[in-house]
Amino acid sequence: MSEQPSAEPGAEVLAAFEAAxxxxxxGEGLxxxxxxxxxxxxxxxxxxxGTYCGRSTILLADAARRAGTVAVTVDHHRGSEEQQPGWEYHDPTVVDPEVGVMDTLPTFRRTLRKAGLEEHVIAVVGRSPQxxxxxxxxxxxxxxxxxxxxxxxxxxxxxxAPKVAPGGLLVIHDVFPDPADGGQAPYRIYLRALESGDFEEVSVTDSLRVLRRLPA
Structure with a gap:
């Protein structure tokens, strides 16, 4: 049973997001x-x-819960390039001490449990292309x-992107038109989506871009 959709998370969900x-x-989370x-x-x-430890998953899961659908999150949980040892975003607390590599899956599962949203998420542990x-x-x-x-x-x-339904949304994070602000790969796929003619821009919030798939 779905609830009346809301464009904003409740206080408890927002608090869980901020704590994760x-x-x-x-602002981008909202x-x-x-x-x-x-x-x-x-x-x-x-x-x-890109699940990492589930911060954004909390938001998708609650929105899915309200809509009567499900959130799916895909990640191999071994960390991206910038999260490896010696890099800016490395966090040693999410390294598996037994095998010596990153493993964010346990932290992710705890995040969802604390937020009370486990049953509204399907976690796919693996590589995105596969x-x-x-x-x-x-x-x-x-x-x-x-x-x-x-x-x-x-x-x-x-x-x-080809799997987004007509009227559905493609959201891209860390879009930085100015190379001085961050890496350019997300910006390049954002431009590619617009240039394809399949998507139109809906909103811009800092580095978050929301695009809607146009009817065929």
Whole structure:
């Protein structure tokens, strides 16, 4: 049973989001939630590429819960390039001491449990291109926030953008037109989406871009 959709998360969900480990600022999180609430009206799954520890998953899961659908989150949970040892975003608390590599899956599961949203999420543990190849249905929303190299961003775009249903939303994070502000791979797939003629821009909130798939 779905609830009346809301463009804003409740206080408890917002508090869980703010408490979760991750990098998304609150303003961009609120924009993501509004997009998920709108896309949820299509009754289709809401999917994100790049789970990390579940900060943004909380928002998608609550929007999916309200809409009577489900959030799907895809990640291998070994960390992206900039999260490896010696890099800016490395966090030693999410390294598996037994094998010596990153493993954000346990933290992610705790994040969802604390937020009370486990049952509204399907966690796909694996590589995005492999998951995209076996995903057969349409999606109400695709949120691209995975690896930020050209290879990974391109794979995420090519694998998942075609699965956005007409009227559904493609959301891309860390879009920086100015190279001085950040990496350019997400910006390049954002431009590619617009140039394809398949998407129109809906909103811009800092580095978060929301695009809608046009009717065929």
């Amino acid at each position: 480990k991750g990098f998304m600022p609150v 924009a993501l939630y509004a997009a998920a609430a709108e896309a949820g009206k299509l009754g289709l799954p809401l999917l994100e590429v 998951a995209a190849k076996v995903w057969g249905g349409e999606l109400g929303l695709v949120f691209v926030d995975g690896g930020h190299t050209d290879e990974h961003a391109t794979n995420d775009y090519e694998g998942w």
